[in-house]
Amino acid sequence: MNDVLVLDKQQTRAGLDPLRVLDAVAVALVALSRGEVSAPPRIAAQAPGGLLGAMPAYVPGIGLAAKLVSVFATPGQVGRSSHRGLVALFDEHDGRVQALLDAEPLTAVRTAASATQSMRALRPQPSRVAVIGTGVQAAAQLAMLAALDASMPVVVGGRDGTRAAELAARHPKAETASIEDAVRDADVVFCCTGATEPVFPRAWLRPDAHVSSVGGSHGHELDPAVLADGALFAEWPGAVTAPPPAGAYELQGIDPARVTLLGAVLDGAHPGRGGRGGLTVFKSTGHGALDVAAAAVVHDWARAHGIGTAVAM
Template sequence: MSQVLVLDKEQTRAGLDPARVLDAVAAALVALSRGEVSAPPRIAAHAPAGLLGAMPAYVPGLGLAAKLVSVFATPGAPGRSSHRGLVALFDHADGSPLALLDAEPITAVRTAASATLSMRALAPAAGRIAVIGTGVQATAQVALLAALHPAVPVTVAGRDADRSRALADTHPQATVDSIEQAVRGADVVFCCTGAREPVFPRAWLARDAHVSSVGGSHGHELDPAVIADGALFAEWPGAAGSPPPAGAYELQGVDPQRVTLLGAVLDGRHPGRDDRGGLTVFKSTGHGALDVAAASVVVAWARAQGAGTAVAM
C-alpha cells in the first residue's frame, strides 16, 4: 500500500514558486524539442457543455504524471471557461502513486510560464506588454509578470472594465485600456481568453510584435492573418500536426515545417527571431510535460515544508 501525498488548491498554489516553475518548464520544453519526452497526444471526452481531457507524460529528470482536466464554458459569461481537474504524480521507477494535486493552479501557472519563456526567447527587449483577458489564465500571467518582470509596464484589456481594473491593481506597473489600444501599443501581446473567434485583427499589431496565444480551447483566438504573417513557435510538433483538442485550431492546415519548437530556441539550437525582425507567434496548446514540470516543483516544496496529507492507497 502506497502513501500518497494529497495537496489541496491552496497548498498546490503555494508550492508554485515562479522562478522554479519557470526553470522546470524550460527544461520540459527543451526535452520536448529533443524528443526525450514520452507523451501521447491529448485525448478528450466531450460532454454537451465542455470536455474532459487526459494528459499523461514522462520527462527525464522531472518525473511521471498524468492530468485529468475539464474545460467547460462559464454559464452566462460568453467567451469564458474554467479548467478544473487533478494531477497525479507517480514514481517513475516502480509506478507507485506519489502525490495528488489540484490541476487548476498548475495549469494556469505552467501555461503562464511557457508564455513568459516565449517572450524571453523571442522578444527579450520588450518594453510594453499587453495582457488580453481577465480570467484565470490572464490572472496567472499578470501575477507571473509581476513576480519576474515587475518594472516592465503592462496594459490589461478585457470586455469587463471592472475586472480589468481589478486585475491591473495586482501589478505594480499596470494600467487599463481598450483591447485595440493595448494591442497597438504593445511589443508583446499575451492572449489569455476563452474566445471562439479572433480577439483582434492583424492590423493592430506592430510590425515586430510578439504574440503569445494560450487560449482558444474552443476555437480560433488569433486572426488567420497573424498566423499567415508570423514566424510560428509551439511547445510540441503536434500543435500543428494533430487535430484539436491536442493541436491548435489556428495551426490546422499549417505546414508543420513552419513551426519551430520553443525548446529549440531556449537551448540555442534555433536562433528564434530572424535578424530581419517581423512578427513572432507562440501558439500554446498545453502539454503534459509542462504539468510534470510544475507538479515536480510543488511536490518538492511540499516535502520540504511538510505540507499536505498522506493518504494510504
C-alpha cells in the first residue's frame, strides 16, 4: 500500500493557479503537436441523460493521469450541462497512485487555459473580448482572462441577463450585452456554452475575429459557415478524425488537412495567423494531456503546502 493524497473540490480549486495551469497546458499542447503524448481517444458510456467518459494520458516530463468525467444535461435548463468526476494522478516511473482530485474545477480551468492559449497564439492583444455563456465554463474563462490581464475589456453575452450581470461582476473590466452585440463588437469570442445548435450566425462575426469554441459536448455550438470560412485549429488530430464524444461534432467530415494543431503554433512550427487577416477558429474537444498538466500543477501545490488527506490504498 501507499498513501494517496485526496483533495476535495475546494482544495483542488485552490491549487489551480491560472497562470501556472496556462503554462502547463501550453507544454501539453506542444507535446501533442509533436506526437509525444500517449493517449487513446476518449471513450464513453452513454446513459439516458448524458455520458461517462474515460481519458487516460501520459505527457513526458509532466506525468501520467486518467480522468473519469460525467457530462449530463442540467434538468430544466436548456443549453446547460455539468461535468463531474475525478482525476487520478499516477507516478510515471513506478505506476503508484499519487493523488485523487476533483475533476469539475480542474476541467473548467484547463479548458479555459487551452482556449486562452488559442487567443495568445492567433489573436494576441485584442481590443475587446466576448465571453458567450453564463455557466461554470464561462466563469472559468472570465477568471483566466482576469488573471492574464485584468485591464482587458470583456463583454459577457448570454440568454439570461441576470446571470450574465452576476458573472460580469467578477471581472474588473467586464460589461454585459446581448449575444449579438457581444459578438459583433469583439475581436475574440469565447464560446462557453452547453449548446446543441449554433449559438450565433457567421454574419455577426468580424472578418478577422478569432473564435474559441469549448462547448458542444452534445451537439454543434458553431454555425457551419464559421467552420467553412475560418482557418481551423484544434488540440489534437482526433478532433477531426474521431467521432464524438472524442472528436468534435463541428469537425466531422472536414478535411483533416484544413486543421492545424494549436501546439504547432505555440511551438513556432506553424505561423498561425502569420500576419494575415481572416477568421480563425479554435475548436476544443478537451484532451487527457491537458488534465495531466493541470493535475500536476495541483499536486505540486498541495505537496508544497501540506494540503489534502493522505489515504492508504
